[in-house]
Amino acid sequence: MKFSVSREQFMARLAIAVRCVSTRSAIQTLSGVLVEAEEGAGLELQATDMELGVRIRGEAAVERAGRAVLPARLLLDVVRSLPRDELSVEYRSSEQDVELVCGPSRFHLRTLPADDFPSLPTAEGAQAMTVPARAFVDTVNRVARSASRDETRPHLTGVLVNASASELRMVATDSYRLSVKETNLEAPVEGELEANVPARALQELSRIATGGAAESIAIAALQNQVVFTVADVVLSSRLVEGRFPNYRQLLPESYEHELRLNGAELFEVTRRISLLAQKNAPLRLRFAEGSLEISAQTPDVGEARESLPVPFQGEAIEIGFNPEFLRDGLESAESQEIVLKLISPLRPGLIQSGDDGGFLYLIMPIRLNV
Amino acid sequence: MCSMSGEATILHADVDAFFASVEQRDDPRLRGRPIVVGAGVVMAASYEARAYGVRGGMGGARARRLCPRVVVVEPRWPAYVEAGRAVFAIFERAAPLVEPLSIEEAFLDVRGLERISGSPADVAARLRCDVREQVGLALTVGVARTKILAKVASRLAKPDGLLVVAPEDETALLHPLPVELLWGIGRATAAKLHARGLETVGQVAGLTETTLISILGKASGRHVHALAQNRDSGPVRARRGRRRSFGSQRALGRSSTSPAALDADVVALVERVTRRMRASGGVGRTVTLRLRFDDYSRATRSHTLPRPTAATQTILAAMRELVAAAMPMIDRRGLTLVGVTIGNLDADRGAQLALPFEDPSGSALDEALDDVRDRFGPTAVTRAALLGR
Numbered sequence: 001m002k003f004s005v006s007r008e009q010f011m012a013r014l015a016i017a018v019r020c021v022s023t024r025s026a027i028q029t030l031s032g033v034l035v036e037a038e039e040g041a042g043l044e045l046q047a048t049d050m051e052l053g054v055r056i057r058g059e060a061a062v063e064r065a066g067r068a069v070l071p072a073r074l075l076l077d078v079v080r081s082l083p084r085d086e087l088s089v090e091y092r093s094s095e096q097d098v099e100l101v102c103g104p105s106r107f108h109l110r111t112l113p114a115d116d117f118p119s120l121p122t123a124e125g126a127q128a129m130t131v132p133a134r135a136f137v138d139t140v141n142r143v144a145r146s147a148s149r150d151e152t153r154p155h156l157t158g159v160l161v162n163a164s165a166s167e168l169r170m171v172a173t174d175s176y177r178l179s180v181k182e183t184n185l186e187a188p189v190e191g192e193l194e195a196n197v198p199a200r201a202l203q204e205l206s207r208i209a210t211g212g213a214a215e216s217i218a219i220a221a222l223q224n225q226v227v228f229t230v231a232d233v234v235l236s237s238r239l240v241e242g243r244f245p246n247y248r249q250l251l252p253e254s255y256e257h258e259l260r261l262n263g264a265e266l267f268e269v270t271r272r273i274s275l276l277a278q279k280n281a282p283l284r285l286r287f288a289e290g291s292l293e294i295s296a297q298t299p300d301v302g303e304a305r306e307s308l309p310v311p312f313q314g315e316a317i318e319i320g321f322n323p324e325f326l327r328d329g330l331e332s333a334e335s336q337e338i339v340l341k342l343i344s345p346l347r348p349g350l351i352q353s354g355d356d357g358g359f360l361y362l363i364m365p366i367r368l369n370v
Numbered sequence: 371m372c373s374m375s376g377e378a379t380i381l382h383a384d385v386d387a388f389f390a391s392v393e394q395r396d397d398p399r400l401r402g403r404p405i406v407v408g409a410g411v412v413m414a415a416s417y418e419a420r421a422y423g424v425r426g427g428m429g430g431a432r433a434r435r436l437c438p439r440v441v442v443v444e445p446r447w448p449a450y451v452e453a454g455r456a457v458f459a460i461f462e463r464a465a466p467l468v469e470p471l472s473i474e475e476a477f478l479d480v481r482g483l484e485r486i487s488g489s490p491a492d493v494a495a496r497l498r499c500d501v502r503e504q505v506g507l508a509l510t511v512g513v514a515r516t517k518i519l520a521k522v523a524s525r526l527a528k529p530d531g532l533l534v535v536a537p538e539d540e541t542a543l544l545h546p547l548p549v550e551l552l553w554g555i556g557r558a559t560a561a562k563l564h565a566r567g568l569e570t571v572g573q574v575a576g577l578t579e580t581t582l583i584s585i586l587g588k589a590s591g592r593h594v595h596a597l598a599q600n601r602d603s604g605p606v607r608a609r610r611g612r613r614r615s616f617g618s619q620r621a622l623g624r625s626s627t628s629p630a631a632l633d634a635d636v637v638a639l640v641e642r643v644t645r646r647m648r649a650s651g652g653v654g655r656t657v658t659l660r661l662r663f664d665d666y667s668r669a670t671r672s673h674t675l676p677r678p679t680a681a682t683q684t685i686l687a688a689m690r691e692l693v694a695a696a697m698p699m700i701d702r703r704g705l706t707l708v709g710v711t712i713g714n715l716d717a718d719r720g721a722q723l724a725l726p727f728e729d730p731s732g733s734a735l736d737e738a739l740d741d742v743r744d745r746f747g748p749t750a751v752t753r754a755a756l757l758g759r
Contacts, residue, residue, distance in 0.1 A: 150676045175724045245727040280716060322722055346723065364723040 001066025001091040003037045013056040014076045021072040022049035029116040032069040037062045053120040057232040069112040121236045123220035123227040133209045133217045140202045142181040142332045147199035148174035155242030158196035177325045182358035196244045201237035255341035263338035267330040274323035276304035282320035282366040287312045319345045320366035329361035379481040382512045382520035385474040386529040389414035393443050395506045405441040456505045466650045469606045479606035485744045491534045521553040545572030552597045574598040618643045619709030634755045639710040644682045653678035653716045659692040660709030678716040
């Protein structure tokens with residue numbers, strides 16, 4: 001294998017690959033990136049941790065075809081540090097290493113066993129659906145934070161992605177909060193999609209799509225894999241096993257209180273007061289006639305409180321929330337005006353974007369010890 | 371001033387003649403005989419020695435003059451520390467709030483435990499029983515509305531006694547007492563009071579604070595005034611700040627235990643501990659299995675959960691995994707005690723509620739069972755595996 005490539009472009013592709021590399025696998029090859037050069041077709045990089053996989057195509061002047069697996073992190077660090085833009089890469093079979101030459105710099109990196117590198121799923125032959133990249137990424141970013149990071153509850157680590165006709169819907173929950181975002185698409189999609197996709201895969205996809213200029217994303221759902229294609233990048237992920245909870249039944253049918261509030265102001269107050277809600281201390285929201293007082297207290301640290309006028313009517317109630325969960329909800333609403341709906345201190349609260357942007361955030365309270 | 375609860379819920383628990391009792395417990399030849407611990411100065415005297423007038427703090431020579439038969443024993447600190455820890459482990463299990471006063475003496479606040487553990491008198495009786503059975507020492511407990519009175523009550527009940535002071539009997543009990551029985555009145559203060567002909571608490575209680583200050587000085591005068599008036603001496607405070615763990619253990623017979631019987635023990639322990647956690651609003655992350663083997667060696671195995679919980683099912687699942695992993699060791703070495711501790715506690719934070727979809731932790735079940743047990747007693751509902759136990 002021998003090719004020359006722009007250092008800048010090679011680095012950008014490597015940076016994507018490195019994020020999918022396994023950091024803790026017993027299989028050494030998985031900590032590497034597979035570099036494959038094909039005459040006339042350019043270069044392809046592959047990386048996987050067996051859950052998430054990525055293939056990135058790019059231009060290169062290929063002199064001799066071939067493949068090699070190189071330690072991904074090290075390769076990126078080396079390429080990033082090289083002094084000029086023209087980089088030449090050559091596999092030396094006699095030495096079992098790869099030579100990188102860039103101006104006066106010369107590096108020799110030992111390769112990892114290429115035969116162990118797994119083959120990644122491809123979308124070839126599968127029915128693919130095309131969605132607008134911008135709408136898809138925006139939808140991901142509104143809900144993905146609510147997915148669980150607790151690996152002991154794998155069925156909650158995914159985002160339920162639904163696309164049919166002109167509607168794209170994503171739902172995520174860690175059982176403490178639930179995010180739903182419905183996005184209207186300008187043009188209807190072909191076919192239907194329902195998949196429980198690991199939140200991490202979607203967050204990577206969002207990063208890749210935001211960094212590139214692609215206008216659309218092709219999605220192919222396979223047996224237990226999903227393959228996303230964004231321009232030159234193919235991201236594949238296993239699907240989450242286990243049923244996604246039936247979230248519709250969790251949304252209360254009616255609420256006691258419905259308040260239209262300035263979302264940005266509430267977010268700012270929440271962020272400030274949260275500073276004194278450390279060590280999982282709850283944020284206390286006390287609603288009384290015409291006002292909302294937000295307070296927090298951390299033993300041995302201190303306390304904070306702030307009141308703001310709100311159109312609350314009726315008997316005062318006090319409800320506790322995890323500060324991070326409340327901030328996430330207010331931030332994800334992404335609208336100047338939000339609607340906050342409450343029932344009672346031990347029932348879920350609902351945050352909606354006031355402009356009816358199709359966003360719902362259901363948040364469970366913390367039971368306050370008086 | 372702190373508010374006083376209307377009921378007698380404060381316990382003062384104190385092991386009788388602690389050092390001497392530990393020596394008598396560990397050496398049968400010393401039982402029933404007058405002994406003192408410490409050769410130079412008497413650190414502790416057994417009740418047999420006290421009958422001769424021997425007291426702690428007395429010189430060894432004087433003790434031998436008072437009681438020529440007295441046996442002098444060198445102190446064994448490790449034994450006292452271990453016994454003290456065992457006693458405190460029982461205190462910690464009995465009450466959510468334990469304020470240590472010394473190695474074997476503490477205030478316990480058992481307010482609000484009526485539905486779980488019974489009345490304060492019940493808790494006190496069980497405490498005495500547990501310390502006797504599990505540590506082999508006699509514990510005296512005084513129960514009253516304030517710390518001062520609880521301490522007085524245990525002093526009056528010694529040795530090996532229990533005295534509950536009902537709120538309406540407080541004055542009648544307190545006033546005839548000699549002043550030096552009050553906690554915080556030392557020899558010097560008592561002497562000043564005696565010099566004025568003041569012998570009993572009642573006599574002191576008849577004086578104004580100003581008068582007492584003129585006799586004893588400002589700080590001491592105020593203090594004694596408050597004591598004699600039985601003014602609240604503050605709430606029971608855990609010295610270490612917040613509680614660190616919830617735990618329970620069970621001694622097993624020497625006979626080999628079947629895995630099923632062991633599982634039933636673990637289930638019962640987890641149920642007991644998690645229920646206490648829920649009752650006091652505590653949640654914890656670290657689950658520890660404690661084992662003691664035939665040869666008295668011990669081992670612990672722990673697991674830290676992703677988030678704090680008091681859910682029976684979650685903690686039981688973790689505990690069962692620990693037991694399964696320890697099974698080869700248990701088979702090889704023979705088990706004589708199994709204990710369950712939940713540490714890494716999150717206090718005062720309130721519980722994060724979860725959306726009610728398939729709830730693997732079974733918190734709704736826990737709540738329902740807790741309600742039934744609160745109302746109909748701890749044995750009203752039990753697991754099939756625990757029937758007949």
